[in-house]
Amino acid sequence: MKFTINQYFSKQNSRCGYCKGTKCSISHGMHSYTMFPEDYQELIDRGWRRSGLYCYKPLNNETCCPCYTIKCDALEFKLNKSHKKILKRMTRFLRDGKKDKNEETDRTGDFSKDAVGSCVDIDEDDCGGGTDKQSASVGGINDEPREPKLPIPNINFDVIAAANQERHEEAQRSPEHFDDQVPTEVENPVIATETECASKSSCDGSNQQRKKAKTIRLERRQAKLAAKGIEVSNCETSASKKQKVSQEKTLADYFADASANDKHKLQVILIPPNKKHVTDEAFNLYKKYQLLVHNDDPNRLTPSSLERFCYKSPVKYTKPRSGPQDGYGSFHQQYWLDDKLIAVGVIDILPHCVSSVYFFYDPDYSFLSLGTYGSLREIDLVQQLAKKVPALKYYYMGFYIHSCPKMRYKGRLEPSYLLCPEAYTWHLLTDETRRKLDESKYQRLNSNTDAQDVENFQTSDLSKVMLLYDNAYLTYHRYIQSLNIPTIDNMLDAIRSRIYKKITGDDDDRDLIIEYGKLVGKSLAHRMLYVKT
Ligand SMILES: [Zn+2]
Numbered sequence: 267m268k269f270t271i272n273q274y275f276s277k278q279n280s281r282c283g284y285c286k287g288t289k290c291s292i293s294h295g296m297h298s299y300t301m302f303p304e305d306y307q308e309l310i311d312r313g314w315r316r317s318g319l320y321c322y323k324p325l326n327n328e329t330c331c332p333c334y335t336i337k338c339d340a341l342e343f344k345l346n347k348s349h350k351k352i353l354k355r356m357t358r359f360l361r362d363g364k365k366d367k368n369e370e371t372d373r374t375g376d377f378s379k380d381a382v383g384s385c386v387d388i389d390e391d392d393c394g395g396g397t398d399k400q401s402a403s404v405g406g407i408n409d410e411p412r413e414p415k416l417p418i419p420n421i422n423f424d425v426i427a428a429a430n431q432e433r434h435e436e437a438q439r440s441p442e443h444f445d446d447q448v449p450t451e452v453e454n455p456v457i458a459t460e461t462e463c464a465s466k467s468s469c470d471g472s473n474q475q476r477k478k479a480k481t482i483r484l485e486r487r488q489a490k491l492a493a494k495g496i497e498v499s500n501c502e503t504s505a506s507k508k509q510k511v512s513q514e515k516t517l518a519d520y521f522a523d524a525s526a527n528d529k530h531k532l533q534v535i536l537i538p539p540n541k542k543h544v545t546d547e548a549f550n551l552y553k554k555y556q557l558l559v560h561n562d563d564p565n566r567l568t569p570s571s572l573e574r575f576c577y578k579s580p581v582k583y584t585k586p587r588s589g590p591q592d593g594y595g596s597f598h599q600q601y602w603l604d605d606k607l608i609a610v611g612v613i614d615i616l617p618h619c620v621s622s623v624y625f626f627y628d629p630d631y632s633f634l635s636l637g638t639y640g641s642l643r644e645i646d647l648v649q650q651l652a653k654k655v656p657a658l659k660y661y662y663m664g665f666y667i668h669s670c671p672k673m674r675y676k677g678r679l680e681p682s683y684l685l686c687p688e689a690y691t692w693h694l695l696t697d698e699t700r701r702k703l704d705e706s707k708y709q710r711l712n713s714n715t716d717a718q719d720v721e722n723f724q725t726s727d728l729s730k731v732m733l734l735y736d737n738a739y740l741t742y743h744r745y746i747q748s749l750n751i752p753t754i755d756n757m758l759d760a761i762r763s764r765i766y767k768k769i770t771g772d773d774d775d776r777d778l779i780i781e782y783g784k785l786v787g788k789s790l791a792h793r794m795l796y797v798k799t
Contacts, residue, residue, distance in 0.1 A: 270306075270580075270794040271299040271421060271734055272321070274782045275414055282330050283409015284670035290330035293411050294785055295322040298580035299421050299797075303594035306581050307616040308790055310335060312690050312721070315664060316614075316623070318578045320413035323785055324665070326687040327708050333665035334711070335685035336676050336695070337619065340648035340661045344680055345517065349642060352635045353520040356532070363529030365633050404672045406560035407575050407624060419799055421734070429737045517646045533602045534643055539583040539595040544569050547607045548600075552576070555626040576612045576624055590615060590651045590658065596623070599643065601636070609636050611644060617655075620648045621662035641679065666695070668703040686711035690719050690787075721787030723780070731779055734795040742779060745798065762799065 274296040282291035298321050301309075306316070313335050314323045326332040345353075355366060524531075552572045556562035579596035586594075594615050601609035609627035613620050622644055627636040645661050652659045666684055667673035676682070677700075683692040684699065689712040693699065702709050729743035740748075749760075763775060775798070783791040 268302075269732075269734075269739065270301045270790075271797060272301075272794055273297040273299070273418055273797040273799075274778065275416060276778055276781060277325065278322075278411060278414055280411045281409075283406065284331040284404060284667055284673060287330050291411060292325045292329040293322040294325065294781075295320060295411060295413065296782075297321075297413055297418050300423075300582055301580040302582050303584055303614075303616045305790060305794055306614065307618055309786065310616075310619075310621060310662060311685070312785070312787055313685055313687060314786075316580070317407070317410040318413075318574045318576075319580050320411070321580075322411045331667050331669045332687070332708050333667055334687065335662070336664070336666035336682055337660045337662045337685075337692070338645065338679040338682045339659065340620075340645045341652060341659045342681055343517070343645050343649075343661075345515075345642075346678065346680070348678075349638065350515075352638050353517075353642065356634055356639060357520070357523070359634060360528045360530045360532055361525070404670065406556070406562065408560070408562060408566070419797060421797070422737075426734070426737050426739070430739055517642060517649065521643070521646055530604055535600045535602065536592060536647075537598040537600060538592055539579070539581075539597060542577055542596075542598050544573050544577060548572070548610060551607055551610065551628055552626050554628060558629040559626075576610070576626075579614070579623075581614050581616075588655070589617075590655055599640075599647070601627070601640070601643075603631070609640060611640050613644060613647075615651070616658075618657050619660035619662045620644055620651070620658075622664060645679070668700065669707040674700075684711055686717075688712065688719065689714075689717040690721070691717060719787070721789055723783035723786075723788045723791055725780060727783060727788050727791065728776070728780060731783055731791045732793065732795050733779075733798040735798040739795050 274294075276294060278293055278295050279289045280291045280293070281288055298316070298319055301316075301321075306314075309321065312323070313326070313333075314321050315333075315335070316322075324333040326334070358364075358366065549569050549572055553564075553567045556567055557564060576598075581594070581596045583595035584593055592615070594617065596612070596614050599611035599613060600607060601611075606628075608631050609625065611622065612624040613622055622641070625637060625640045627640070641661075641663070648659060648661050661679070663676045663679065663682075665673075666676050666682075677695045682695045684695050685692060687708075688710050691712045693711045699709075699711070729741060731742040732739055733742055733745050735745055779796060782796060786794065
């Protein structure tokens with residue numbers, strides 16, 4: 267089967283995890299049986315996002331808290347002061363095995379980390395975290411829209427493949443899909459071990475002293491220059507700029523320094539889609555995180571809920587030759603501190619990005635700001651993958667929700683871009699953007715009013731929409747033609763369709779398919795299969 271298959275549900279009202287309203291979050295959704303990585307890439311580039319097998323797209327001009335898809339250009343990524351502090355703190359911890367003195371008494375660390383985007387709310391000036399537990403309840407996994415409890419038809423892929431052999435072969439030849447992909451059963455999946463990290467260099471007490479001495483020297487020099495009437499500021503900036511360029515440490519530099527003498531060893535291991543399974547360690551970690559960080563109801567914390575949100579994924583595991591060594595699909599990054607699992611990053615590796623799905627960690631190690639550290643690791647992963655696949659250069663953090671101040675931290679990974687909810691173009695997140703969003707929570711973002719969605723779906727595109735109906739895939743046009751032949755089967759279908767409409771409240775399937783076409787865009791509507799009941 268070479269098709270993405272979705273059961274579309276239309277508009278849903280649900281509880282909002284950001285403003286805590288009961289029914290004010292409005293989104294469109296669909297259940298995805300299977301999704302090709304390039305199709306999911308296109309969907310997230312149109313404002314969709316997945317939670318387990320459920321894909322949803324917030325209706326930004328109507329919903330209480332507009333959600334703007336946010337991505338960071340990993341190849342242009344600039345570490346800020348706070349990131350560097352976190353990286354150095356981890357290095358010191360691994361080297362000495364001790365918490366920093368000022369962190370012993372620190373509060374909960376980066377508890378406000380948003381699970382969805384795997385980032386952290388840390389003030390530039392307060393990188394020890396120090397956000398309270400109350401803020402932590404924002405953005406947890408339970409705050410995402412849930413799949414409505416509507417009947418999902420069972421789909422037998424073998425039956426469909428057999429019934430559509432000819433088309434199946436045709437699709438395999440299609441250049442739109444990977445021509446050399448390997449299906450889910452991949453032999454010898456490589457567990458790509460990343461680096462252990464620890465650094466002998468940089469920020470300890472003696473370094474602080476050196477810094478002071480340097481500052482004193484610089485001040486003396488400036489005083490001398492000033493005495494000679496030379497403009498101090500220009501002179502200073504050009505000198506310090508040069509120094510910065512030559513000394514700038516990259517993310518990889520921070521992660522690469524490891525020493526055998528380190529007290530602890532941190533290993534970040536990439537687990538491929540076919541090797542992921544719920545273990546006691548992963549479940550206990552998830553449970554502890556959900557309970558302590560998101561005040562979750564213990565009764566809801568079962569291995570099956572973990573599996574539903576963090577393991578199940580419609581994204582098909584594919585390994586095209588031109589793609590990353592470990593392929594595309596839904597992976598986990600496990601963080602092992604010596605022999606203890608302390609964090610798990612749930613990520614999708616797609617043709618243009620690594621997309622963060624969820625991140626959970628052991629709250630006992632929140633002094634290490636694991637949420638932010640995890641984001642930096644994921645950016646590093648993008649940087650590594652981009653060496654082989656240059657198009658894969660973005661880090662998707664999920665949604666930027668400006669109307670919820672606790673969810674604004676995602677914009678701190680720079681440079682970041684927001685997706686225009688109308689034209690589906692990307693726009694650099696600047697202070698000007700923030701100012702506009704302060705004025706009005708819904709913004710088009712693309713200031714050119716002529717700019718339109720290039721995948722704009724018109725009614726005339728309806729006839730070519732691909733449907734999966736009665737185990738066959740066919741265009742909407744063919745489906746309508748088949749209905750005109752009055753057979754008992756068709757009459758039964760009509761009755762079945764009427765019952766479906768009663769359940770879903772939809773007046774007309776035709777309108778529903780048009781709505782779906784507009785949300786997924788023309789190309790995807792003509793490529794993916796819409797499950798017609
Ligand atoms: Zn809301």
